[in-house]
Amino acid sequence: MSLNNRIVIHSSATRENDNAEFALCIEADLSFNQAMKSVQDYDWSFNVKQLKSGQECNAFSLSKADDADNYMQFFIFAVDDDLFSIQLNIMNKRNRRYIWDRTSVSVDLGVCTKSELQKKLEPLRSYSVSRLYKKHRSKTWLNKHSLLVVFLLFVVLGIMIERWIKPLHSPSFDALLWNPVIYIGASVFSTCFLVLKRVRQGLRGGTWKDRVSICLGMICLGPLIVFSFMLSFGTYWHMLTKKPASQVEVVAELPSTWSSTGRGSCTGKLWVHPPGEPQHERILCYVPKELWAELKVGDRLLLNGDRSSVAFTPADILILPN
Known part of the structure; x- marks a missing residue:
């Protein structure tokens, strides 16, 4: 695999002695135009014959790499005389930020004709590995809800510390912690989330029990969040300033x-x-x-x-x- 952002073309082959499949380098150190010419000139008829006869079709791939751990690889399979299926694999360990982040992405780019291959393979010329990875990566639940995860950790740890040391709250903080005006406001605020599309769909499409549950949940959620945050924040503040x-x-x-x-x-x-x-x-x-x-x-x-x-x-x- 090229380590200088030039394109390498591989084709799979099978060893006769043990039937093990390996990648055979056909051409290396190609520009994008040179690689496209090789794809257009390649004899795809043999692959189509293999497929139509029920045999497993050899893989044909084009790859570009920054280094051994960061590369993009397009696999091309001929499914008919003028119809190709393309699979994209990206390995990008360089930009991994969290332990739960995925380092690889596989994308099915669908099928196209021979004349459309260049458009499908355009990222080989115009995209870096990291940019293409960011475009196609599917975010995990933790990525999508990182702020929620941080908030929950903040609250849970704060409450655990509070339960452990059980401080005597000052009169002013205790009054603030149990001020009903704050929780009435929190209820109103959380109820405003009823305008969200997903919540509205649940209200319209659910049973009356679902609707009651959603409304009660929204009314109770606001005070619970406010109380938990205030209690945790007060605990941290006390630990830091006592x-x-x-x-x-x-x-x-x-x-x-x-x-x-x-x-x-x-x-x-x-x-x-x-x-x-x-x-x-x-x-x-x-x-x-x-x-x-x-x-x-x-x-x-x-x-x-x-x-x-x-x-x-x-x-x-x-x-x-x-």
């Missing part, structure tokens, strides 16, 4: 047991609020069992740990005398 600090909280409510379920999903939980601000009640998790057993509503706690503008992660909790 500094050592202390703060005082007042015990507002205690569950029946240290490991009880229900409102709030962590062990050693209790509800606290800043002194004099009972309306800013938040959940504090992972209070040591021995300390939790001593607490009662109204106790003041000194939290020592790390604080940011959105949350506080306590490393040490002390009961202050009343």
Whole structure:
């Protein structure tokens, strides 16, 4: 195969001793016009006879390469006296960006007459390997939805970290996180996606159950996306900007047991609020069992740990005398 962007012509052949097929170089280092002349002058009648007699037809190919890992190759098969089938194979490892990217592409270019061959093979003259690869590559699901994948990874990792450290949110961030106005707006925004063609088709062509499911899904999807993003972003921001600090909280409510379920999903939980601000009640998790057993509503706690503008992660909790 040529490594200087010149065209090489191959034809398949079969070894008599083991019937193994291999590529036989017919001509090399050709210009596009020289290659087209060779294609026009080639004796295609033998291939047609092979095909009509039920034998496997030898492959005839033209290739152009930048190097051994980056090339284009056109396979031509004579299916009748003036009818040809063309298959294009492209190998392009140079421009592989992600681990899931494909390095090769195979394209069926259909059939054409002998007079149309030059038009079909025109990329040999006017296209580089990388440009032809970009034209014909079929994007994987990850390529098409890369932004969605990044968003999902951002959200899932953020929520996992939040579940692990379970920070005590600041009153302002907690109010923002549960602000109903935001989620009503998110519902309206996501419902606007009903104007998309695919969604409209589902509404028109589906059953009434499908239509209800789509509408409820759109209404619920917006708030879920907004909440997940805000929670994840707040967690990342806290991890990046936290500094050592202390703060005082007042015990507002205690569950029946240290490991009880229900409102709030962590062990050693209790509800606290800043002194004099009972309306800013938040959940504090992972209070040591021995300390939790001593607490009662109204106790003041000194939290020592790390604080940011959105949350506080306590490393040490002390009961202050009343």
